Amino acid sequence: MARLAVYLRVLGSLADGGLSTISSEALANAAGVNSAKLRKDLSYLGSFGTRGVGYVVEVLRERISTCLGVTEHRSVVLVGIGNLGHALAGYGGFGSRGFRIAGLFDADERRIGENISGLCVRSMDELDAVIARESVSIGVIATPADAAQEVCDRLVAAGVTSILNFAPAVLVVTDIVDVRKVDLAVELQILSFHEQRKAAGLKAVL
Amino acid sequence: MARLAVYLRVLGSLADGGLSTISSEALANAAGVNSAKLRKDLSYLGSFGTRGVGYVVEVLRERISTCLGVTEHRSVVLVGIGNLGHALAGYGGFGSRGFRIAGLFDADERRIGENISGLCVRSMDELDAVIARESVSIGVIATPADAAQEVCDRLVAAGVTSILNFAPAVLVVTDIVDVRKVDLAVELQILSFHEQRKAAGLKAVL
DNA sequence: AGCCGCTTGTGAACGTTGGCACAAAGTCGC
DNA sequence: GCGACTTTGTGCCAACGTTCACAAGCGGCT
Structure with missing residues (x-):
């Protein structure tokens, strides 16, 4: 899934920040997704979080890296x-x-x-x-x-x-x-479409 | 939807090619999607195809352009x-x-x-x-x-x-x-993931 | 004018994805 | 050691997107 790559990037920032463990909710917030969705994504890789604590950042990074296949250059x-x-x-x-x-x-x-x-x-x-x-x-x-x-x-x-x-x-x-x-x-046209929708919605309100 | 923009681009090429009408199936092939999906997408903009013939390229272009909001620069x-x-x-x-x-x-x-x-x-x-x-x-x-x-x-x-x-x-x-x-x-990591999957699948076969 | 073939538009089934809520499990404090 | 709190893992349900299949409609041919 595409989100795994995002998790990996966020985890990189967190590791630089010196954090060693993280809960699913905190990581989900940082990645901009639902915490349940995140846990479900991770459970697809196997279960290796510790209940009551969260995930060990380094273990999680390595696990996702392996899955994405970016361990070998x-x-x-x-x-x-x-x-x-x-x-x-x-x-x-x-x-x-x-x-x-x-x-x-x-x-x-x-x-x-x-x-x-x-x-x-x-x-x-x-x-x-x-x-x-x-x-x-x-x-x-x-x-x-x-x-x-x-x-x-x-x-x-x-x-x-x-x-x-x-x-x-x-x-x-x-x-x-x-x-x-x-x-x-x-990509720009999709944004343009949303702009169009907003303008139409505004007109409907008036 | 994101596909509308693709349809618009393909229609541009077709119009340059001198085609005046096109069936949903031909356009779907050119855009790389299912024909039913394409028709459903277009029906969202209203119904203006002629049964037995197809869609008029110019009308369709204008309709999609209006919807995407790219008529006004x-x-x-x-x-x-x-x-x-x-x-x-x-x-x-x-x-x-x-x-x-x-x-x-x-x-x-x-x-x-x-x-x-x-x-x-x-x-x-x-x-x-x-x-x-x-x-x-x-x-x-x-x-x-x-x-x-x-x-x-x-x-x-x-x-x-x-x-x-x-x-x-x-x-x-x-x-x-x-x-x-x-x-x-x-994007590259997602491709890498697919590569990983292919490699794993190959290993499973052996 | 009537029939035939082609294409649209859409209803219904299907699979996938997202989200809630809760039980299991582990840690911390006492 | 035990209880309470926290957090994971997951079963269930709803919503969405996709696909199939088919009836309705239009043009062309005779």
Whole structure:
């Protein structure tokens, strides 16, 4: 579940704060969810809280990390070094959460060789080799929409089984491949929809 | 619902392709959803398809646009011009979907005055004035996590009622304010979780 | 004009998710 | 050692979202 990742992040902050144990209710508040839901989520991983006390922060972190599979560092490749790809390559949040960027790729000849926070942009020709050599299982697509499907197919052919897609396009893949989509414009439109609802509601009141 | 935005985007491509009408099933395939679900979504907006034929693309686009509230151009402010903020400011997808960036803001004095694709980075001191003058209702937060809540509070105080949060932090807001969260690291961790599951499943088979 | 095939719109069943409430269990104080 | 308090783990129920299946309606063909 998606919430596990949030719990893990919150637990990280708490551990930095020096807290050693935490109750489900406190953690639920910090993560912005119901305490019962949190306990149910955790019970899915097995029961290892102590009644009357709560959960031991370190044990819980390790347990969730194991479940999410971030104990072993996973390698990702990033394809499409445009505006967004540039930002993603420079984003420090990946490395600190157990992900290593194994390679940056772009179809544009002029971008090849460019250095972004210590990583060199490679040609698409090297894609398969890098994926195989570093046993990459996750690919990130930050290309324009019209190139997304082709890039996706190449990634899957090279052995990638999970894809994070930032391009505004619907990807069709085999069902053994997981795809998550992040579309910035769609997010804004959803907010716009809520604004519209609020405005309509206001008008109804008047 | 989130899918409406996807339908709208797909319809845009179809309209460019010169198609004038489309059946629910074809559109559902293009959007990657079940056809019954799509029809139910559309029926929520009223019934205006013609049985035996399908939906008129232009009518449908206009109807969805109205519902999402993107007919009137909405203004957004973007706070935090780091790696990600830079990319968002330069991302062309906003303007083409009916959103106008009313201002870029950053707390770092050194960034103020910087020009990003025609927009100038402003001081946080000007935030309230710009929001009021341009009647901005949507704010985008791309700051580090520890600054997110403070920025959020300032945005809400200035009159913003919808927030898109890229910072890895849980924001607490009044219930009249809508918050959508996009956390890149969490997205990767979810994929990592699926990878973990696949690996475990494989091991179970062996 | 009448029939046939196609597509919409929707009612009903299903599975999933969220939330309450309570019993089990463990700790702290005396 | 024992009782009271705290917190977990979970059974049950309601609400939501999804899917199936089918009747109603529209266009085209004869």
